Amino acid sequence: xxxxxxxxxxxxxxxxxxxxxxxxxxxxxxxxxxxxxxxxxxxxxxxxxxxxxxxxxxxxxxxxxxxxxxxxxxxxxxxxxxxxxxxxxxxxxxxxxxxxxxxxxxxxxxxxxxxxxxxxxxxxxxxxxxxxxxxxxxxxxxxxxxxxxxxxxxxxxxxxxxxxxxxxxxxxxxxxxxxxxxxxxxxxxxxxxxxxxxxxxxxxxxxxxxxxxxxxxxxxxxxxxxxxxxxxxxxxxxxxxxxxxxxxxxxxxxxxxxxx
Amino acid sequence: xxxxxxxxxxxxxxxxxxxxxxxxxxxxxxxxxxxxxxxxxxxxxxxxxxxxxxxxxxxxxxxxxxxxxxxxxxxxxxxxxxxxxxxxxxxxxxxxxxxxxxxxxxxxxxxxxxxxxxxxxxxxxxxxxxxxxxxxxxxxxxxxxxxxxxxxxxxxxxxxxxxxxxxxxxxxxxxxxxxxxxxxxxxxxxxxxxxxxxxxxxxxxxxxxxxxxxxxxxxxxxxxxxxxxxxxxxxxxxxxxxxxxxxxxxxxxxxxxxxxxxxxxxxxxxxxxxxxxxxxxxxxxxxxxxxxxxxxxxxxxxxxxxxxxxxxxxxxxxxxxxxxxxxxxxxxxxxxxxxxxxxxxxxxxxxxxxxxxxxxxxxxxxxxxxxxxxxxxxxxxxxxxxxxxxxxxxxxxxxx
Numbered sequence: 001x002x003x004x005x006x007x008x009x010x011x012x013x014x015x016x017x018x019x020x021x022x023x024x025x026x027x028x029x030x031x032x033x034x035x036x037x038x039x040x041x042x043x044x045x046x047x048x049x050x051x052x053x054x055x056x057x058x059x060x061x062x063x064x065x066x067x068x069x070x071x072x073x074x075x076x077x078x079x080x081x082x083x084x085x086x087x088x089x090x091x092x093x094x095x096x097x098x099x100x101x102x103x104x105x106x107x108x109x110x111x112x113x114x115x116x117x118x119x120x121x122x123x124x125x126x127x128x129x130x131x132x133x134x135x136x137x138x139x140x141x142x143x144x145x146x147x148x149x150x151x152x153x154x155x156x157x158x159x160x161x162x163x164x165x166x167x168x169x170x171x172x173x174x175x176x177x178x179x180x181x182x183x184x185x186x187x188x189x190x191x192x193x194x195x196x197x198x199x200x201x202x203x204x205x206x207x208x209x210x211x212x213x214x215x216x217x218x219x220x221x222x223x224x225x226x227x228x229x230x231x232x233x234x235x236x237x238x239x240x241x242x243x244x245x246x247x248x249x250x251x252x253x254x255x256x257x258x259x260x
Numbered sequence: 261x262x263x264x265x266x267x268x269x270x271x272x273x274x275x276x277x278x279x280x281x282x283x284x285x286x287x288x289x290x291x292x293x294x295x296x297x298x299x300x301x302x303x304x305x306x307x308x309x310x311x312x313x314x315x316x317x318x319x320x321x322x323x324x325x326x327x328x329x330x331x332x333x334x335x336x337x338x339x340x341x342x343x344x345x346x347x348x349x350x351x352x353x354x355x356x357x358x359x360x361x362x363x364x365x366x367x368x369x370x371x372x373x374x375x376x377x378x379x380x381x382x383x384x385x386x387x388x389x390x391x392x393x394x395x396x397x398x399x400x401x402x403x404x405x406x407x408x409x410x411x412x413x414x415x416x417x418x419x420x421x422x423x424x425x426x427x428x429x430x431x432x433x434x435x436x437x438x439x440x441x442x443x444x445x446x447x448x449x450x451x452x453x454x455x456x457x458x459x460x461x462x463x464x465x466x467x468x469x470x471x472x473x474x475x476x477x478x479x480x481x482x483x484x485x486x487x488x489x490x491x492x493x494x495x496x497x498x499x500x501x502x503x504x505x506x507x508x509x510x511x512x513x514x515x516x517x518x519x520x521x522x523x524x525x526x527x528x529x530x531x532x533x534x535x536x537x538x539x540x541x542x543x544x545x546x547x548x549x550x551x552x553x554x555x556x557x558x559x560x561x562x563x564x565x566x567x568x569x570x571x572x573x574x575x576x577x578x579x580x581x582x583x584x585x586x587x588x589x590x591x592x593x594x595x596x597x598x599x600x601x602x603x604x605x606x607x608x609x610x611x612x613x614x615x616x617x618x619x620x621x622x623x624x625x626x627x628x629x630x631x632x633x634x635x636x637x638x639x640x641x642x643x644x645x646x647x648x649x650x651x652x653x654x655x656x657x658x659x660x
Contacts, residue, residue, distance in 0.1 A: 066377045073374035106376050109454070135377040141403040142454045143534045152529070174599075175370040176378050177292045178592035179363050181403040194510045194525035212599075218374050230374050 031239030047248030053127040065132030073230040084238025114150035132168035172207035264623035280570030285309035290588035306503035311544035318471020326476035413461035496546035576622035
């Protein structure tokens with residue numbers, strides 16, 4: 001149940017012939033450090049509000065989470081993945097006014113980031129919310145319901161406000177894998193996303209893939225290289241998120257254009 | 261190896277075998293990143309090795325302490341049970357210390373600022389004295405150290421409930437009432453940092469006590485069993501298929517099935533493990549019922565060479581369980597170094613061999629310390645010292 005990649009790969013295999021023409025090619029993999037396309041698409045989920053905002057020329061994105069949304073260990077806020085994603089989206093959509101607001105803090109539980117999210121929704125009125133969660137719960141071995149309940153509530157609030165939502169799961173590290181039951185909490189995030197029909201940026205699998213293929217391995221980087229590797233990791237993540245958003249936009253446009 | 265297996269006196273080797281398999285699965289599932297982890301029960305059913313372990317632990321406890329009570333009275337049986345609880349507690353604290361040392365070792369190599377949230381693991385680094393106290397109170401249970409505390413409380417609960425084994429309807433009625441009350445009120449034993457226990461004993465006691473009732477043999481009567489009934493069989497099969505389909509449905513593309521995965525996922529989120537959701541409970545019981553009827557009690561393969569290691573594991577549940585948890589620490593450290601196939605194979609092979617070795621040593625020690633390979637009739641032994649349990653009983657301590 002927690003071998004997400006294995007399952008997903010199998011499901012993909014089963015559905016490869018049925019999943020609609022040309023979906024894999026629609027995903028832009030150029031900025032995401034060699035990650036396979038199936039880790040970058042929006043899982044067939046459209047991001048309609050985002051697509052409309054892009055069309056209308058102004059896109060407001062709210063990024064919310066615990067420590068990693070600020071790109072800790074990197075060379076600065078401009079190197080963190082939200083900024084890298086913003087730069088890529090700006091390049092992809094020239095003339096689009098993009099604002100990216102980042103909220104969060106070290107060690108925040110989903111219950112706490114949900115509070116932040118609900119408070120910021122009416123103020124920032126984002127078109128798209130990117131919500132990272134699940135690390136602190138896994139680390140402290142908290143009952144999984146204390147992750148799924150706030151995620152459910154937050155997702156319902158975002159949907160009620162008409163915004164799109166993308167969830168992000170945990171960072172991969174061998175340390176986290178060895179010392180926590182991380183798969184249980186990854187599965188919880190996956191189920192919440194499936195229940196609300198929102199995509200997940202599978203950060204854990206992405207980082208696992210990059211580490212396994214020696215592309216980006218922060219955990220094993222020598223001390224003097226840490227900042228460089230952290231920057232690269234954030235650039236790759238920003239690229240992956242941009243690719244997922246682009247796929248969600250394409251999905252939304254495809255749905256609109258195929259409407260009778 | 262087969263000479264080490266206790267098999268006389270109508271001992272149900274099926275229970276030993278499946279308990280052994282559950283113990284093996286628990287080892288596998290406790291090593292995240294283990295490739296075999298996608299082949300264990302949790303991938304096929306809405307229940308996993310934890311449920312199997314608790315049900316069969318209940319079975320073993322009902323068998324052993326029920327027989328003790330019938331022969332020696334409640335007082336002595338309760339004393340044996342209390343000693344077992346003490347052993348488990350000490351084992352848990354030992355494993356806690358090992359775990360803490362392992363986290364310390366891993367954390368020392370992970371000092372990257374990028375993993376800030378992950379470093380919260382180190383509760384010891386932040387509040388060492390408090391963490392130690394909370395661990396002793398069983399209120400601080402790190403990941404993967406949550407089954408033994410549950411087992412400790414379940415066995416302690418059995419202490420007052422032992423006489424009620426003779427009145428199973430009353431016992432199960434009370435147990436069900438506690439389960440339902442727990443589920444409706446959300447009551448749980450308190451944890452330290454956030455919320456309650458990962459496995460809520462107030463809910464899980466129902467599965468354990470069902471096991472106890474199934475394991476207890478009233479003097480002169482056969483062990484109770486749920487008889488074969490086509491409707492029950494059909495419902496069990498249907499339930500398990502439904503659970504498996506639900507597990508898999510959320511992986512379907514929404515394009516294919518419209519909103520089906522959303523509804524299924526919304527239901528699956530509600531199937532909690534903490535307070536043993538009824539679907540998990542019923543899945544386990546259905547699985548046990550089907551296996552109980554699919555495998556005849558005298559099945560030849562149970563005495564064969566393939567089953568022998570697992571039967572042996574199951575017959576020495578406590579040392580094997582504790583060794584499995586300790587070994588899973590080593591397995592995780594090994595996979596931290598490398599998770600490629602060579603290391604995967606090494607971890608799983610060494611893990612299983614080590615578990616079997618623990619079972620072999622425990623069985624050998626049990627035989628030798630009794631001075632005879634063939635179990636002597638209980639009445640010829642001095643009362644008290646070697647535990648005068650019926651042959652079908654699990655020894656209520658690691659070793660005499």
